[in-house]
Amino acid sequence: TRKYMDMYYREEYKHGLSQNPEFVTLSRSIDRKSLHPEGFAPFDAAPVNWVGDQKHTWEETETTNTKEAGSDDLVMEGEKGIGMALTHIMQSAELGYNIIGSDIAGFSGNTIPPRLYMRWTQFSTFCGLFMNGGHAERRLWKRTKQELEVIRKFSWLHNELVPYMYHYVVTAHNGGRILQTPLSKGKYQYMFGDDLLVAPIYVDSQNKDVYLPKGKWRYFFNDKEVFEGKQKINKDFLLDEFPVFVKEGAIIPMNIERDYSGFGTEENMGKITFVIYPDKENSFDFYHLDKPDVKTTLSYKRTETELIIDIKGSELAHILNIHLSEKPNSISKSGKELQEGIDWFYDTAKQKLNIKTEDSQNCKYIIK
Incomplete structure (x- = not known):
């Protein structure tokens, strides 16, 4: 089957690229690891990857029974839920696949519990693939x-x-870090x-333990909250927030067009923030x-006494x-007082x- 899978994915990807240079395949990276511990699709033909088919359930234990009445279909019955x-x-x-995701809230079943739907969406926000598909x-x-x-x-x-x-799409393509x-x-x-450190919620609870590695970490949804690393913290996460922590020192480029997420408004549109x-x-x-x-x-x-920010390379409209x-006392941009x-x-x-500012050319900010 290994030879067949390699040929199937590679020929499909090759044909697609011949029709459209921006063609990508949605490949399967893992299909029951015990059957294919090396991964399912070959890396060179797996630009975007999906795992499935899971049930619409929280993490299941050996004693959990979530089989729906009248369901004896493998696809509809699915595998264990968000934990799987x-x-x-x-x-x-761990195998090296880069852009990965799952069916949000799982693929199989007749009903989706509301809190599971929200939490799985939040987890998928911090995956390369965000896919709201399934039953x-x-x-x-x-x-x-x-x-x-x-x-x-x-x-x-x-x-x-x-x-x-996208930064990590490029670095992974060049043999560097994956997402x-x-x-x-x-x-x-x-x-x-x-x-960004992500600690997914996989059981139906707002309270969660999170282990923070060495360094200082800010809570992404209230970045005035600062935590020292090398410790386990316990925190409640409201349903409109999620356990994501940003490392002190980080630079996060964002393309903001609306005020839905709370990180900007329509005024950010057309510029990278x-x-x-x-x-x-x-x-x-x-x-x-x-x-x-x-x-x-x-x-x-x-x-x-100051923060110096340099922007070099191709012109980029930015905020x-x-x-x-x-509050700073003064800010200059390439020698001009703002x-x-x-x-x-x-x-x-x-x-x-x-x-x-309106100028998108290379520049140096000095903030005092």
């Missing part, structure tokens, strides 16, 4: 208002994170890129979607969203500095 999806996605990432009612206008609002928020957030995710990296501590925990959590120094290569061999590099260096504990209330704004309650 998480297991297969982590196994896929049971998925028309959001037929679901509860809370489901509509939460799923809409996280659907938009996934889209906003595309520039961040998801499983962690050795914390069940199902993984790094999403270099800077760099969300920055300054530490001592860091840099990030932004790869342009329409020109993947072209990049813009944002780097910063922080001293006791800077910087977490600062205090005006508070026109070029920059500081939100004391959120401890956020927002810099927005």
